Amino acid sequence: MENVDPTVAELGEVEALKRAVAVFRRAPSTLVGSGDDAAVVAVEDGRFVVTTDTMVEYHDFRRDFSTAFDLGYKAVASNVADVAAMGAVPNALVVAMVIPPATKQSWLEDFAKGLQEGIDQLAPAAEVVGGDLASGSQIVISVTAHGHLEGREPILRSGAKVGDVVAVAGTLGRAACGLDLLFHEDATLAKAYDEWASVQRRPQPPVSLGPVAANTATSMLDVSDSLTLDATRIAKASTVSIKLNKAALEGYAAVLELAQQSMTARDGIVRSAMDWVLFGGEDHALLATFPAGSEMPKGFKIIGEVIAQTSTPLYLDQEPLTPMGWDSIKG
């Protein structure tokens, strides 16, 4: 009798990969796709952008919170956000995975479908051009994403100038709120506020705005660790200080208030929606600086200003603000 859902070990690497790879759609910039020693990708302006990000089971995700499809989607989102933050258009991904030998082939194929859905939604010019499948005790997902600058200069974190406005595109605090919901003892809450739990599972970075912003932005990065940590990175790299405007951030917190109140009502633990906005990561918003008065792409919202460097890199209104967020080793 045929085994309807074999493990990847039963199938072997070659066959397991072949079936998973069948999910992927071709992209025009791929000159040689997966299946040879290496892929070949066109970048007409003679430069490629490259970034890598790794997710580890139990540390960065849990299989009871996220489906295989979710994880594929998130692996794309977190990587193409970095490509977009340079001002580039994502064009190629390679995916290295470690999975336990007992992993079902259906899990691997659902993951591949999530990768393709992430590409379709966030990076439609890109293709999974290569990968590697290895065996290990815990799941590791390591994506390397590439992009094409289309002749533009890359937007670094070091270009912010005194007098620039600080602006953000995308959401803030939702992924952190979603994580608290998923960890909450009352499992009904994550369902009740599924919109926020979903941002944790499938972030929605405004990837297409990166190349548009690159026409006028003086600095840009993607908010992966937290607004305060990533704004501080711009400040330090640009030898400036950044003043965030609390009133401009209150809208991001306001939409999360109801979830915060519901959680506190259940367990009595006091939470702050503004803390999610300031110190939560994984929304993968784009944070950029633009010359004051310059045209800003639709979708960006001003949340602060660049001021002359002081001994404190970051302020919330007039108060020094200590950056906090995620360290992937310390946790």
Place this chain on the structure above:
Amino acid sequence: MENVDPTVAELGEVEALKRAVAVFRRAPSTLVGSGDDAAVVAVEDGRFVVTTDTMVEYHDFRRDFSTAFDLGYKAVASNVADVAAMGAVPNALVVAMVIPPATKQSWLEDFAKGLQEGIDQLAPAAEVVGGDLASGSQIVISVTAHGHLEGREPILRSGAKVGDVVAVAGTLGRAACGLDLLFHEDATLAKAYDEWASVQRRPQPPVSLGPVAANTATSMLDVSDSLTLDATRIAKASTVSIKLNKAALEGYAAVLELAQQSMTARDGIVRSAMDWVLFGGEDHALLATFPAGSEMPKGFKIIGEVIAQTSTPLYLDQEPLTPMGWDSIKG
């Protein structure tokens, strides 16, 4: 008192990475190096080559057989061999690592030094332009390597033509012999035949011959899984069959005879040096086909010929040869 060798968890990701990254040397093709959301690399002909390979502790390596320096070297070697096998010059690597939080910072820095030594020896035009450090229960090393074709066409595995010669550059069987030595109950043997154990720890692929061979080769790949598996891949992709010449392979086996005899003398287990040559992987030799009579780069040695496709993809002299080797999931 200062902790002279802290763990990476004690230092935190940012500081641990900063100290390890200080080891890396800059390369001229790097337009934006590590430290921003992504790196930017020049490829003047408007195409980049990309490949990825992952090594997992206990499955692909053991820390009692290989030092951190060895692992860094090997991670470079196995990846740049794939770039070379396309006919490209390696120019940029990104390195994603998962390490247990208790890993010593000195281990991470020795690994970085091994990466840089592998680059210096095998891919001197390349730079480590990015990476990621994550926390997990077992060490995972995932390298993505890039290369520049310098205007040449990529050499695929599908281009072999009937009448071509089959040739190899680099070593065969040594890494497999080395692995048997390292696993042998008599630990003195790996020391006595250190030259073969060393190939297992620090493979020496003939990377610089890849771009040279690309001027005349009709097909090429790097022998990572075994000569028989990889020759079969060329045969199937090119819809031909390949006949290996046993006499031409005997020289590769002959140098390993003494190690084979010493192992058998100790434990009575019969081994075959020719089996290492045919079925052993990880030497990362370049296997290529060239039109008969064409100029072949110095360093390549003819080991067979391409014949019309039969029901058997591979022969050793007149006998059908069943390919065997490494499957990274089945093990």
